[in-house]
Amino acid sequence: MSMTGTYTGAGVVDWLTTFFYRNAPWRLRGEQTPARIVLMMAAFLFGFCALGGRLVMLGLIAPETYARHVGAAEQISQARPEILDRNGIVLARDISTPSMYGEPNNILDIDETVERLTAAVPELNAADLRSRLSSDRRFVWLKREMTPAQQAEIHRLGIPGIGFVEENRRFYPSGRTAAHVLGLVNIDNQGIAGMERYIDTQGLAALHQAGFARDARTLEPIRLSIDLRVQHALRDELIQAMDHFKAKAAAAVILDANSGEVMAMVSLPDFDPNHLETASGEETINRMTAGVYELGSAFKAFTVAMALDSGEVKLTDSFDARQPLRIASFTIDDYHATRRILTVPEIFVHSSNIGTAKMALKVGIDGHQEFLKRLGFFKAMHTELPETAEPLLPARWGELSSMTISFGHGMSVQPLQAAAAGAALINGGRLIEPTFLPRSADDAEKEARQVIKPQTSDEMRDLMRLNVEDGTAGKADVPGILVGGKTGTAEKVVNGRYSNSKLLTTFLAGFPMDKPRYAMLLMLDEPEPAEETHGYRTSGWNAVPTAGKIIARVAPMLGVTPGPGLALVRSEPDSAAF
Amino acid sequence: MFDRTAQGPIARWWWTVDRTLLAALMILMLGGLILSLAASPAVAERLELDPFHFVKRHALFLAPTLGVMLMTSMLEPRQIRRVAGVVLLIGIAFLMLTLGFGPEVKGSRRWLDLGPFALQPSEFVKPAFAVTCAWLFAEGFEKPDMPSLPVAFGLLVLIASLLVLQPDFGQTLLVVIIWCALFFAAGMPAIWIGVFGALGGAGLLSAYALLPHVRSRFDRFLNPESHDTYQVDMAMEAILRGGWFGRGPGEGTIKRVLPDSHTDFIFAVGAEEFGIIISLALVALLGFIIIRGLISGIRMKSRFERLAVTGLMVLFGMQAFINIGVNLSLLPAKGMTLPFISYGGSSMLAMGFGMGMVLGLTRKRPSADPLARRQTSSAMKERTA
Numbered sequence: 001m002s003m004t005g006t007y008t009g010a011g012v013v014d015w016l017t018t019f020f021y022r023n024a025p026w027r028l029r030g031e032q033t034p035a036r037i038v039l040m041m042a043a044f045l046f047g048f049c050a051l052g053g054r055l056v057m058l059g060l061i062a063p064e065t066y067a068r069h070v071g072a073a074e075q076i077s078q079a080r081p082e083i084l085d086r087n088g089i090v091l092a093r094d095i096s097t098p099s100m101y102g103e104p105n106n107i108l109d110i111d112e113t114v115e116r117l118t119a120a121v122p123e124l125n126a127a128d129l130r131s132r133l134s135s136d137r138r139f140v141w142l143k144r145e146m147t148p149a150q151q152a153e154i155h156r157l158g159i160p161g162i163g164f165v166e167e168n169r170r171f172y173p174s175g176r177t178a179a180h181v182l183g184l185v186n187i188d189n190q191g192i193a194g195m196e197r198y199i200d201t202q203g204l205a206a207l208h209q210a211g212f213a214r215d216a217r218t219l220e221p222i223r224l225s226i227d228l229r230v231q232h233a234l235r236d237e238l239i240q241a242m243d244h245f246k247a248k249a250a251a252a253v254i255l256d257a258n259s260g261e262v263m264a265m266v267s268l269p270d271f272d273p274n275h276l277e278t279a280s281g282e283e284t285i286n287r288m289t290a291g292v293y294e295l296g297s298a299f300k301a302f303t304v305a306m307a308l309d310s311g312e313v314k315l316t317d318s319f320d321a322r323q324p325l326r327i328a329s330f331t332i333d334d335y336h337a338t339r340r341i342l343t344v345p346e347i348f349v350h351s352s353n354i355g356t357a358k359m360a361l362k363v364g365i366d367g368h369q370e371f372l373k374r375l376g377f378f379k380a381m382h383t384e385l386p387e388t389a390e391p392l393l394p395a396r397w398g399e400l401s402s403m404t405i406s407f408g409h410g411m412s413v414q415p416l417q418a419a420a421a422g423a424a425l426i427n428g429g430r431l432i433e434p435t436f437l438p439r440s441a442d443d444a445e446k447e448a449r450q451v452i453k454p455q456t457s458d459e460m461r462d463l464m465r466l467n468v469e470d471g472t473a474g475k476a477d478v479p480g481i482l483v484g485g486k487t488g489t490a491e492k493v494v495n496g497r498y499s500n501s502k503l504l505t506t507f508l509a510g511f512p513m514d515k516p517r518y519a520m521l522l523m524l525d526e527p528e529p530a531e532e533t534h535g536y537r538t539s540g541w542n543a544v545p546t547a548g549k550i551i552a553r554v555a556p557m558l559g560v561t562p563g564p565g566l567a568l569v570r571s572e573p574d575s576a577a578f
Numbered sequence: 579m580f581d582r583t584a585q586g587p588i589a590r591w592w593w594t595v596d597r598t599l600l601a602a603l604m605i606l607m608l609g610g611l612i613l614s615l616a617a618s619p620a621v622a623e624r625l626e627l628d629p630f631h632f633v634k635r636h637a638l639f640l641a642p643t644l645g646v647m648l649m650t651s652m653l654e655p656r657q658i659r660r661v662a663g664v665v666l667l668i669g670i671a672f673l674m675l676t677l678g679f680g681p682e683v684k685g686s687r688r689w690l691d692l693g694p695f696a697l698q699p700s701e702f703v704k705p706a707f708a709v710t711c712a713w714l715f716a717e718g719f720e721k722p723d724m725p726s727l728p729v730a731f732g733l734l735v736l737i738a739s740l741l742v743l744q745p746d747f748g749q750t751l752l753v754v755i756i757w758c759a760l761f762f763a764a765g766m767p768a769i770w771i772g773v774f775g776a777l778g779g780a781g782l783l784s785a786y787a788l789l790p791h792v793r794s795r796f797d798r799f800l801n802p803e804s805h806d807t808y809q810v811d812m813a814m815e816a817i818l819r820g821g822w823f824g825r826g827p828g829e830g831t832i833k834r835v836l837p838d839s840h841t842d843f844i845f846a847v848g849a850e851e852f853g854i855i856i857s858l859a860l861v862a863l864l865g866f867i868i869i870r871g872l873i874s875g876i877r878m879k880s881r882f883e884r885l886a887v888t889g890l891m892v893l894f895g896m897q898a899f900i901n902i903g904v905n906l907s908l909l910p911a912k913g914m915t916l917p918f919i920s921y922g923g924s925s926m927l928a929m930g931f932g933m934g935m936v937l938g939l940t941r942k943r944p945s946a947d948p949l950a951r952r953q954t955s956s957a958m959k960e961r962t963a
Binding site for chain 1: 822
């Protein structure tokens with residue numbers, strides 16, 4: 001203790017000196033400078049190694065990512081695969097055409113160049129050529145997609161600064177026939193609508209960018225579910241019907257009821273995909289998928305199926321259709337008013353609004369909504385076609401909504417969607433998403449959803465057949481083929497009100513009803529009375545006979561032949577008459 | 579070239595200057611000219627100028643840059659200190675003039691119009707500031723009673739404020755980095771490292787909070803999906819397209835669409851044409867210059883020389899690092915020139931001035947001979963014992 005005591009004074013001085021001078025917070029540590037510069041060197045070394053490492057990393061990933069980074073300009077008119085129908089007939093293919101470009105800075109004399117080019121190919125516009133060649137760009141297109149003869153003519157002139165690039169141009173041998181299914185490509189041969197667009201979304205665009213798809217011959221053709229023969233017959237009959245009934249538009253689809261394959265789909269008016277420039281907006285609308293419609297009484301098939309499937313209603317039940325239904329300020333009455341008590345089959349065959357509305361009420365609003373949701377009517381249906389539309393549902397779903405929707409007013413859906421649901425009514429109750437690509441019935445089975453009981457489906461087939469034999473759809477009958485269906489005549493909404501002069505007639509059908517193979521939906525927009533219709537414009541007078549003609553024509557192509565037994569059944573009453 | 583015993587000023591310069599560093603710098607200048615040939619015709623065409631407008635001007639600026647560098651490298655340390663001081667004073671005056679009279683280009687006032695060419699005073703201020711601060715810090719040792727540290731700090735605040743007012747966040751950042759690096763090298767006590775770290779963080783945060791364009795650039799870097807990262811994406815694309823070996827001189831395409839392909843993004847544009855291997859060589863060359871310069875700095879005898887060389891090399895190194903980092907998407911987008919490579923007269927001349935000072939300071943001098951070094955080291959040992 002005493003030892004340390006003697007040093008206390010000096011220790012304090014030392015400590016103070018250390019604190020205020022050597023260790024003072026503001027005192028610079030000059031002796032550390034070299035070490036600190038070394039530290040900074042290390043930091044720079046680390047930083048520059050990081051830069052180098054990053055460069056090496058980029059070098060390693062460059063080959064893979066390169067495809068992702070190709071600019072749009074390099075995708076000009078790449079090759080596309082052929083599109084075939086289900087039997088291998090070509091629906092779309094590439095043909096190679098020369099496109100002429102100019103390099104303005106290599107042009108010696110613009111006037112002379114323009115003069116000689118227009119002399120060789122008179123369709124070129126001199127003023128346009130001059131302005132393009134006068135630009136200060138290095139590359140200008142002069143004329144896309146010329147004929148080889150024109151190319152040879154210009155080659156012969158040997159004008160400097162003019163060159164050709166072979167471009168792939170899409171050609172559709174069947175023209176308008178399957179226009180809406182096939183869709184469109186733009187001038188750079190990129191799919192912009194229909195199946196063409198679908199192909200691009202399925203990896204073709206990536207192939208293009210990787211530079212693999214320059215030659216169409218190396219690409220696997222795409223086969224569709226469409227049968228070109230059926231497609232042609234369907235379109236041909238629809239054109240005749242549209243013409244005959246002076247309809248604004250017509251559309252139809254034929255579905256394989258067991259596989260969901262679209263065998264044919266037509267929307268009129270249509271366009272020629274080989275001459276896109278002439279197509280109007282009205283023509284490019286695919287009414288079967290990109291439009292939604294109130295389908296009218298054809299919807300009753302779904303209401304009746306719902307009522308039977310719920311167990312609340314049996315085929316033998318009856319409903320009072322003597323009085324029109326009044327709710328709020330609305331009156332629901334029948335078009336073919338019978339003013340009597342009707343059984344369920346009678347309601348279906350006479351297309352009674354009062355009867356179906358009462359059936360819907362019996363099931364209840366919740367049950368009604370749940371059933372329509374089960375059929376997929378509450379959301380847009382998505383197939384391979386990019387053109388799709390959301391259904392229109394009532395904003396508030398009260399009793400009145402349920403009643404009107406029961407006979408097809410107040411709810412708009414895609415026609416293709418309704419056709420798929422119609423197939424479910426007759427195929428044993430399985431809802432199968434439609435497809436435009438080939439699909440086997442077994443594959444469809446895996447994706448199918450049971451939406452009604454098989455027994456209900458049997459009853460619906462009976463009802464739909466009965467409707468052809470004794471009801472509104474009589475004109476769809478085809479000897480030897482058990483056609484069944486439900487007609488619909490919807491009043492179109494004009495300026496927010498239902499119009500009784502503008503109608504949309506529909507026919508939801510299936511054939512043959514003893515062993516259903518195909519479902520069909522047909523619609524005519526604003527048909528007019530024709531000579532043989534006695535002033536009527538309802539479905540039974542226009543949509544139904546058209547469907548009958550179509551079925552008679554396509555059934556043999558689809559392998560549905562008149563069965564001998566069936567023919568006998570049909571001929572029985574006739575022979576009895578003799 | 580010269581006889582070793584020749585006594586003329588040029589011969590003496592030749593035998594004393596760091597010829598390796600000089601060669602590396604000249605290779606860098608040559609590389610800059612080649613990259614300018616690759617990158618700038620596209621920009622010139624876009625601006626509807628003669629395709630070689632920027633190449634010609636690049637070459638035109640290269641001659642005086644080389645001249646300034648060589649002339650400066652002939653100066654004695656004391657002359658260098660004075661020249662730097664004068665340049666700094668003039669530079670500060672010009673910075674003030676810029677705020678008052680400079681034309682507004684792309685939202686900021688950075689230029690002074692001097693007839694045939696526009697001068698960017700901030701470029702000249704940076705090396706002059708580095709040397710002057712080095713002197714002030716060195717004075718802190720020699721004359722402890724002089725308030726050199728506060729003066730150095732005041733200088734920093736003055737210049738940084740002038741640059742923020744332009745606004746030029748990149749140059750502000752560089753000036754702050756130089757000052758901190760010098761303070762650190764001069765022997766900043768440990769607690770100050772914490773204090774300055776905190777201040778620097780706060781400065782960056784406030785820049786982010788208060789300056790909208792800084793914020794947007796930073797956000798874009800952190801979250802590329804949510805913002806427009808066109809330039810950085812294009813730079814990335816250019817490098818990826820180039821791959822290891824490049825697409826060949828003149829074959830680049832990104833330079834046609836990237837707005838600053840001849841200045842801030844010349845590295846990426848060059849990589850597209852010359853490939854990643856050449857880019858690596860460029861990174862290595864820049865790294866070599868920095869490390870060699872800093873090693874020379876450590877070897878310097880006087881505190882002033884040591885700190886001045888360090889400050890100048892940090893300026894050079896940070897500018898190169900940030901520029902390439904941005905090109906490689908490692909750092910948020912920040913307009914900064916790549917020394918001797920990017921197009922820009924002021925930047926090039928100022929860099930020549932800066933590197934000239936490094937060459938001048940690191941010249942072998944009698945006082946730096948082995949004997950003298952041994953003496954000082956033994957003297958230091960005595961002091962620390």
